[in-house]
Amino acid sequence: MTRGPGPAGREPAGRDPAASTALLTEVMTRPLDPGYAAAARRRAESGAPRSRAGRGGTWLALLAIGALLAVAGARAAAAEPAADRGRQALLQRIDDATTRSDRLTAQVAQAQAGNAELAAALGGAPAASADARAEGLAVAAAATAVTGPGLQVVLDDAPEDGSAGSDGVTTSGRVVDRDVQIVVNGLWQNGAEAVAVNGQRLSSLSSIRAAGEAVLVDHRPLTPPYTISAIGDPAALETGLATSVAGRYLQVLRDNYDIPAEVTTRSAQDALTLPAAPRLDLRLARADAQ
Numbered sequence: 644m645t646r647g648p649g650p651a652g653r654e655p656a657g658r659d660p661a662a663s664t665a666l667l668t669e670v671m672t673r674p675l676d677p678g679y680a681a682a683a684r685r686r687a688e689s690g691a692p693r694s695r696a697g698r699g700g701t702w703l704a705l706l707a708i709g710a711l712l713a714v715a716g717a718r719a720a721a722a723e724p725a726a727d728r729g730r731q732a733l734l735q736r737i738d739d740a741t742t743r744s745d746r747l748t749a750q751v752a753q754a755q756a757g758n759a760e761l762a763a764a765l766g767g768a769p770a771a772s773a774d775a776r777a778e779g780l781a782v783a784a785a786a787t788a789v790t791g792p793g794l795q796v797v798l799d800d801a802p803e804d805g806s807a808g809s810d811g812v813t814t815s816g817r818v819v820d821r822d823v824q825i826v827v828n829g830l831w832q833n834g835a836e837a838v839a840v841n842g843q844r845l846s847s848l849s850s851i852r853a854a855g856e857a858v859l860v861d862h863r864p865l866t867p868p869y870t871i872s873a874i875g876d877p878a879a880l881e882t883g884l885a886t887s888v889a890g891r892y893l894q895v896l897r898d899n900y901d902i903p904a905e906v907t908t909r910s911a912q913d914a915l916t917l918p919a920a921p922r923l924d925l926r927l928a929r930a931d932a933q
Contacts, residue, residue, distance in 0.1 A: 782837060785846035785920035789837045792911045794880040796826050796893070799868035801901040816900050818867055820853040822892075823860075826871050827851065829889020833880055835873035837917050841865045844920040861921065868903075872915050877908035 781787040801816025823840060830838055838845045843860045850861060857864040873880060884890045884906065896902040909915050 785837065785844045785849075788917065788919050789874055790914050790916045791836075791874045792877050792913075793835070793872065793874040793909050793915045794830070794877055794884070795873075795907050795909060795915070796830075796871040796884075797868050797903070797905045797907075798822060798826070798871070798896070799903045801903070816902055817856065818858070818869055818902060820851050820858045822896065822902075823858060823869055823871065824851045825889050825892050829884050829887050829892075830871065830873040830875075830880065832889075833875075833883030833887060835875045835880060837874045839872050839917040841870055842918065844918050846920040849920070872917060874915055874917060877910065881906065881908055 778787075782789055798818045800818055827838055827840065827845065840851070840860050843849075843863060843865070845860070850859075852859045852862075854864065857866075858869065859865070884893075893904040893906070897904050
C-alpha cells in the first residue's frame, strides 16, 4: 500500500538535503573528537608525564624485543654449519700429518747419513770385491734369477714302451727320475753355472725323486717332456756332455728304449733365463760367529 502524503511520508519543510552528507564527510576527515585533540595538545604543552600504563607498555615491548634478539643469537650460534666443523677437523688432521711426515723425513735423512758413513768406511777395492763375491754366491746358491747362453736337453717318453733292459738303466720307454738325475749331474760336471728342470731352479738342497710314475723336483711333480736347461759355455757344455757318462747314457736311452733326447745350444742372442730357487732354507748349516 502506498503511503499517503503527510509528515511521515516526506521530508520536513525547510531542511537542507545535503546535511546528512556533510556529517558523514566530517566523521571521515576528523575521526578524533575535537575535545580529545585539544586535551592532548594542552598535556603536551604543559609537559605532564605520561601515564604509568604507557610507560609500562614501552618497557614491556623493549624487554620482549631484547628477549627475541637473545633467542635468535643463541639459535644462530647453535646452528653452525656442519661443513665448518668438518673443515676445522680436516685442518687439524692435515697439521698432524704434516708433523708426522716431517718427523719421518728427518729419520730418513739420518738413516741415509749413516749409510753414507758406512759406505765410505767400506768403500774402495774391498767393497767391490765383497760385492762381486756376494753376487757369485747368490748365483751358486740359486738365490737370484740368471740369464745367459747355455744348453738345453729335452727328454720325453717313448711313443711305445720298450723292452726291459739288462743294465737297469730303465725298464720302459717312460722317463724316470734317475734319467733326469744323470743328465743334471753331467751338466754340473761339465761347467754348468745354473740348472733348472721345467723351470724349477736347482740348488745344493734340491732333490729329484719319483712318486709312483711321477718325477718330483723339490717335491713338485713334473710332466713330460722334461726340459733341462743349463747356463754356461754352450760349446764346452755340449762337448763335455757328449763325451761324459751322461752323454753315453742319453745314447742308450735313444737306441734301446726309443726315448727322444734332444740337445740344443743357446747363444747369447737366444739366451736362457732361469728363475731363483723357491726355497733356500738351511737344515744343518749355521753361520760362523765373527
